[in-house]
Amino acid sequence: MATTVQPVEQQNYLNSNYGIKSWLLTTDHKRIGLLYLMSITLFFFLGGFFAMLIRLELLTPASDLMQSDNYNKVFTMHGIIMVFLFLIPSIPAVLGNFLVPLMVGAKDLAFPKINLASWYLFMLGGVVALYGMVTGGVDTGWTFYTPFSTTYSNTNVVTVAIGVFITGFSSIFTGLNIMVTVHRMRAPGMTWGRLPLFIWSHYATSVIMVLGTPVIAITLLLVALERLFHIGIFNSQLGGDPLLFQHLFWFYSHPAVYIMILPSMAVISEIVACYSRKRIFGYNFVALASVAIAVFGFLVWAHHMFVAGISVYAAMIFSLLSFLVAIPSAVKVFNWTATLYKGSVHFDTPMLYAFGFIGLFTIGGLTGLFLASIGIDVHVHDTYFVVAHFHYIMVGGAVMGYLGGLHFWWPKISGRLYPEGWAKLSALLIFVGFNVTFFPQFLLGYLGMPRRYAAYPEEFQVLNVLSTAGASILAVGYVLPMIYFVWSLRYGKIAGPNPWNAAGLEWRTSSPPPTYNFEETPIVTWEAYNYDEISEEKGVEVAG
Amino acid sequence: MSEPVATVKTFMGVFVTLLILTGITVAVSLINLGPFSAVIALTIATIKALLVVLFFMEVRYSPKITMAVIIAGIFWLGILLALSMTDYLSRAWGTYGQ
Amino acid sequence: MEQQRETAAFGMWLFLVTEIMFFGGMFCAYLVYRVSYFDAFVAGSQKMNITLGALNTAVLICSSVTMVLGVHAAKTNRRRATVLFLLLTIMLGLVFLGIKAVEYHEHWIAGEFPGPNFHFDGPDPRHTQLFFSLYFAMTGLHALHMIIGICVVGTIAYFAWKGHYSSEFHTPVEITGLYWHFVDVVWIYLFPLLYLISHKH
Numbered sequence: 078m079a080t081t082v083q084p085v086e087q088q089n090y091l092n093s094n095y096g097i098k099s100w101l102l103t104t105d106h107k108r109i110g111l112l113y114l115m116s117i118t119l120f121f122f123l124g125g126f127f128a129m130l131i132r133l134e135l136l137t138p139a140s141d142l143m144q145s146d147n148y149n150k151v152f153t154m155h156g157i158i159m160v161f162l163f164l165i166p167s168i169p170a171v172l173g174n175f176l177v178p179l180m181v182g183a184k185d186l187a188f189p190k191i192n193l194a195s196w197y198l199f200m201l202g203g204v205v206a207l208y209g210m211v212t213g214g215v216d217t218g219w220t221f222y223t224p225f226s227t228t229y230s231n232t233n234v235v236t237v238a239i240g241v242f243i244t245g246f247s248s249i250f251t252g253l254n255i256m257v258t259v260h261r262m263r264a265p266g267m268t269w270g271r272l273p274l275f276i277w278s279h280y281a282t283s284v285i286m287v288l289g290t291p292v293i294a295i296t297l298l299l300v301a302l303e304r305l306f307h308i309g310i311f312n313s314q315l316g317g318d319p320l321l322f323q324h325l326f327w328f329y330s331h332p333a334v335y336i337m338i339l340p341s342m343a344v345i346s347e348i349v350a351c352y353s354r355k356r357i358f359g360y361n362f363v364a365l366a367s368v369a370i371a372v373f374g375f376l377v378w379a380h381h382m383f384v385a386g387i388s389v390y391a392a393m394i395f396s397l398l399s400f401l402v403a404i405p406s407a408v409k410v411f412n413w414t415a416t417l418y419k420g421s422v423h424f425d426t427p428m429l430y431a432f433g434f435i436g437l438f439t440i441g442g443l444t445g446l447f448l449a450s451i452g453i454d455v456h457v458h459d460t461y462f463v464v465a466h467f468h469y470i471m472v473g474g475a476v477m478g479y480l481g482g483l484h485f486w487w488p489k490i491s492g493r494l495y496p497e498g499w500a501k502l503s504a505l506l507i508f509v510g511f512n513v514t515f516f517p518q519f520l521l522g523y524l525g526m527p528r529r530y531a532a533y534p535e536e537f538q539v540l541n542v543l544s545t546a547g548a549s550i551l552a553v554g555y556v557l558p559m560i561y562f563v564w565s566l567r568y569g570k571i572a573g574p575n576p577w578n579a580a581g582l583e584w585r586t587s588s589p590p591p592t593y594n595f596e597e598t599p600i601v602t603w604e605a606y607n608y609d610e611i612s613e614e615k616g617v618e619v620a621g
Numbered sequence: 622m623s624e625p626v627a628t629v630k631t632f633m634g635v636f637v638t639l640l641i642l643t644g645i646t647v648a649v650s651l652i653n654l655g656p657f658s659a660v661i662a663l664t665i666a667t668i669k670a671l672l673v674v675l676f677f678m679e680v681r682y683s684p685k686i687t688m689a690v691i692i693a694g695i696f697w698l699g700i701l702l703a704l705s706m707t708d709y710l711s712r713a714w715g716t717y718g719q
Numbered sequence: 720m721e722q723q724r725e726t727a728a729f730g731m732w733l734f735l736v737t738e739i740m741f742f743g744g745m746f747c748a749y750l751v752y753r754v755s756y757f758d759a760f761v762a763g764s765q766k767m768n769i770t771l772g773a774l775n776t777a778v779l780i781c782s783s784v785t786m787v788l789g790v791h792a793a794k795t796n797r798r799r800a801t802v803l804f805l806l807l808t809i810m811l812g813l814v815f816l817g818i819k820a821v822e823y824h825e826h827w828i829a830g831e832f833p834g835p836n837f838h839f840d841g842p843d844p845r846h847t848q849l850f851f852s853l854y855f856a857m858t859g860l861h862a863l864h865m866i867i868g869i870c871v872v873g874t875i876a877y878f879a880w881k882g883h884y885s886s887e888f889h890t891p892v893e894i895t896g897l898y899w900h901f902v903d904v905v906w907i908y909l910f911p912l913l914y915l916i917s918h919k920h
Contacts, residue, residue: 187726253733260686261726288697291737295744299856308833308852310748315833315852316759316845321751324705325744375700379708391708629791636784643776643910647769650915662911670904677787677900684725687732694736698743702750709751 089492089589104189105592110175111490112196113166118559120162120203125555127155132514132545138538140531148531149216150232156219157210161241162203164475165333168340169286170199170251172482173279175490177255179583179590180273182264182599187257195250198243206240209233218529220330223311223322227303235304238297245294248336252286255279264582266601273581273605274357277364278343281371285332285339289375293329296322323385327378335374337471338438339367341478342409345431348485349413351579352428353420356606359412366405366412373402380449384458392451399449406442410435425577426500430481433508437473441466444519459529462522468515480507480558487562488576492589493569499561506554513547580606627676635676642669724890731894735901738864742905745857749912752853756846762839763850764916766831768822772914775818776906782811783903786872790896793889798882801892805876808899812869819862826851854913861909864902871895 090107100108130151134142143151174192178185186192209215215237217226226234259272259280299310300322309315311322350357357363379387379395413435422428444466447453457463487495517540522528526537533541575584586595603610646665650658675681680688753760789804830838833852841847875895878884884892 188730191730249734249737253730253737256733257726257730261722261729284693287733287737288694288740291741292701292744295741295860299745299748302856306834308855309849310852310856316756316849317852318751318755320708321705321748324708325747328701328705328744375697376704379704387708388710388712388714390711390714391704394707395704627791629788632784632787632791636780639780639783640777643773643780646911646915647773650769650911650917653917658915658917662915663908666908666911669907673783673900673904673907677783677903678897683728686729690729690732690736694739697736698739698746701740701743701747705747705751706754709754 087587088591089587090592091492091589093592102193104185104193106174106178106186106189106192107490107590109192109196110171110173113170113174113199116196116200116203117163117166117171120158121555122559124155124158124163125552127151127158128548129552131155132548134531135533135541136545138533138535143531145531146216149218149529150210150214152529153215153218154210157206157215157237157241159471160219160333161244162199162206164337164471165244165248166199166251167337167475167479168344168482169255169279169282169336170195170247172344172479172486173255173282173340174251176486176583177258177276177279178262179489179586179594180276180581181259181262182267182582182595182601183258183262184593184595186254187262188254191250192254195247195254197247198250199247202240202243202245202247204240205243206237209236209240212236220326221297221300221322222326223300223303223319224313227300227312228314235301238301242294242297242301245290245297248286249290252283252290255283256287259283264599264601267582268601270361271601271603271605272364274346274360274363274367275343278339278346278367281367282336282339282343284368284371285336285374289329289332289336292325293333296325296329320382320385320387323382324379327381328375331378331381332371332374334467334470335370337475338478339370341434341438341475341482342367344478344482344485345413345434346409347579347581348427348431348481349416350606350608351485351577352423352425352431353416354423354608354611355416355420356604356608357412358415358418359408360605362408363412366408369405370402373398373405377402377449380454383451383454396449396451400446403442403446406438410439410442426495426497426504427481427485429501429504429508430477430484433504433511434474434477434481437469437477437508437511441469441473444469457522459527460522461518461526461528464528465515465518465522468518473511473515477507480504483558483562485577486583487565488572489583489588489590491562491566491569492572493565494572494576495558495565495569496561499557503554503557503561506550506557510547510550510552510554514544514551515547517541517543517547578611580608580611627679627682631676635672639669639672720887724893727890727894728897731897735897738901738905742857742860745853745860746908749853749857752846752849753916756843756849759841759843759846760850761917762841762843763847763854764914766826766829767854767914768825769914771818771822772910775815776910778811778815778818779903779906782808782815783900785811786896786899790889790892793879793884793892794886796886798879798884801879801884802876805872805879805892809869809872809876812865812872816862816865816869819858823855857909857913861902861905864905868895868899868902872899 090105100112103109130142134140134148140148174186210233213233215230215232215234217230217232217234221234221238259276302308303310303312309317311317311319313319346357346363377395377399379391380399383392444462448457448463448466484495484500521537521540524537526533572588574587582599582601585599642665646662649661654661674691680691785804785807789801789808792800792804826832830836831851833848833855837844837848837851839847872895875892879892
């Protein structure tokens with residue numbers, strides 16, 4: 078029940094000062110997290126708009142809504158925006174930015190100014206990429222494959238590549254900041270073994286950001302140089318090897334999938350522990366699994382190239398190595414499930430997202446094993462099977478985790494509770510909409526429908542209509558949280574410091590937290606997820 | 622501050638060594654050693670790089686984590702080079718004969 | 720203070736690791752093509768001016784020494800020496816770029832700049848052009864890092880002159896030094912890889 082007496086507004090990071098300047102020049106990691114939140118939400122809906130165009134076009138077998146060249150641009154821009162401008166920064170730059178210092182008990186990230194610079198770089202890169210898209214677009218696919226991108230495409234490849242290049246540096250800065258913070262800013266007593274699994278996963282993510290991103294940066298730079306000066310590094314007419322581009326591209330872009338999924342796993346670990354009221358089963362294994370995924374992720378990239386003409390012997394090595402990633406991923410899924418066992422499970426909204434994540438990620442991961450085995454990959458390569466697979470990982474996995482985390486920490490971010498009923502409804506809509514959208518695509522792919530075509534044979538129409546229908550449900554599911562989150566900023570119930578009665582340092586400070594996070598530096602004397610020490614009682618509904 | 626500071630004498634020693642090594646690597650490249658030319662050139666380059674990293678960049682006097690970071694970087698570069706080469710070195714296998 | 724210094728140094732080292740991978744992409748391209756087209760690479764390498772290359776290596780080593788002496792001077796509270804060494808570093812950096820420009824000019828005159836006007840009398844001009852593409856990309860990116868380095872050292876020198884640094888606080892000088900030495904290390908590898916593949920024997 079809402080209190081009638083409004084509590085005296087505490088000094089916090091939101092009301093400490095006002096005005097555009099106090100936000101644009103802030104070095105507070107929480108405010109920068111919110112800047113990122115607003116920007117990537119914008120990009121998410123823009124990318125979603127292009128997705129809508131794709132699904133509308135595919136409603137009918139003929140290419141009637143747009144011509145092939147426009148369709149090429151639309152799916153390319155959908156991919157580039159979603160991958161580089163939404164998924165990669167999503168959890169690390171929003172929730173990671175906001176929570177990493179809070180969780181390790183620090184005042185801020187190690188380099189607050191670099192953190193702000195990373196947001197500006199992100200916006201600059203985003204604007205450059207958008208400029209390229211508005212002034213003619215780009216049609217290479219988000220993968221920029223050569224020789225099409227270097228020689229044949231007549232679109233704004235260079236501009237968009239430079240945009241992606243710039244956002245790459247924002248990603249590097251975020252990763253670098255998180256790594257240094259985890260190493261050097263932990264509160265007294267916060268040993269590595271006491272870190273929340275959220276931190277472990279973000280640390281692993283940062284390793285990928287720091288070590289992988291520069292490689293795609295240089296690769297895109299070489300593509301741009303090749304287009305501008307007609308030199309040949311990837312162009313076979315000039316002596317180069319187009320496959321080298323694919324090697325360098327996937328050296329980053331395969332691990333980039335783990336930049337998207339590891340932070341989601343980070344969120345899921347926190348949610349599952351909180352709503353099962355239990356310590357995560359096998360903490361050490363889950364922590365090390367994060368690091369293992371980060372390392373193994375770099376050993377498997379050429380499974381994207383089985384049919385591209387690489388040596389069959391190399392393909393066998395990469396195929397075998399690809400199966401390795403399944404081990405730490407499975408460790409995580411099993412350990413979350415084991416955590417549920419005999420836990421006192423609560424079905425609140427974040428937990429619904431966590432369940433959604435575990436199920437969808439499992440399907441996405443297992444179909445990944447299909448693609449890692451050469452024989453099946455040859456059959457389904459570049460079909461909708463692949464599209465369905467990576468959407469199960471990136472949307473079913475990464476976006477589910479992102480939304481779950483956003484709900485879980487919304488009271489901490491805003492100081493308000495979201496309306497539980499609506500939230501549950503949207504979680505349900507997203508789960509159903511997602512499956513109706515993408516499960517038919519597994520079938521389509523297996524039946525042989527290739528990706529990236531505006532037209533298709535008539536026998537595929539039923540499944541495509543189903544997919545488009547699902548996408549409409551999905552769209553409603555995504556718009557709902559946007560509305561009720563904004564609504565809750567004003568009308569939501571006051572949350573209090575710890576509405577979920579959760580463990581973790583971030584819940585031990587007020588909501589929203591003060592600018593320097595903690596009134597006094599916390600001293601940690603307990604293990605992570607000490608739920609057996611926290612009373613079973615579901616938190617106070619209203620603090621005051 | 623208690624950090625051990627390298628002396629100017631050390632720097633000068635490293636400096637002279639670096640110049641001598643540069644001379645050696647140019648001289649050796651004039652002799653035809655077949656595949657060993659590259660091996661020697663890269664070995665000398667690595668010694669020079671180590672000298673710069675250990676003394677000029679003071680890794681010798683830095684916390685262990687610095688060395689760990691460097692090794693991780695080199696290791697990841699190794700992954701990139703080695704796994705890429707699995708493709709290029711084996712691409713022609715089995716193409717001939719049969 | 721010591722805490723902050725170590726944090727900043729750690730951050731810089733992580734950044735340098737990203738730089739390793741940044742250049743690493745090109746080293747990968749270099750390795751792949753060198754193994755595949757060794758003879759063409761030898762032919763290209765023989766067009767390099769080894770004298771200027773070796774001279775430039777020496778210049779860069781000197782600049783590293785002046786840099787390290789500048790850091791040392793900052794640590795030991797010698798303001799004028801700090802500024803002097805930093806300015807020397809900048810000067811040597813400019814000398815390096817000057818010599819590099821002379822080399823580029825020579826290649827340009829000889830028609831060895833890759834692209835439509837590339838001209839090479841040899842058995843495999845296509846792949847020799849590949850060598851030159853990599854040569855210009857790698858040394859060009861290295862030169863870009865030098866230019867950035869010179870700007871940063873210039874800024875640091877200005878603040879040193881203003882008396883911002885002391886034995887208590889000299890983190891920016893040290894961090895800049897790390898960057899400068901890293902760029903030197905990259906050249907230490909570029910020199911044998913590009914200039915010394917093989918001479919006419």
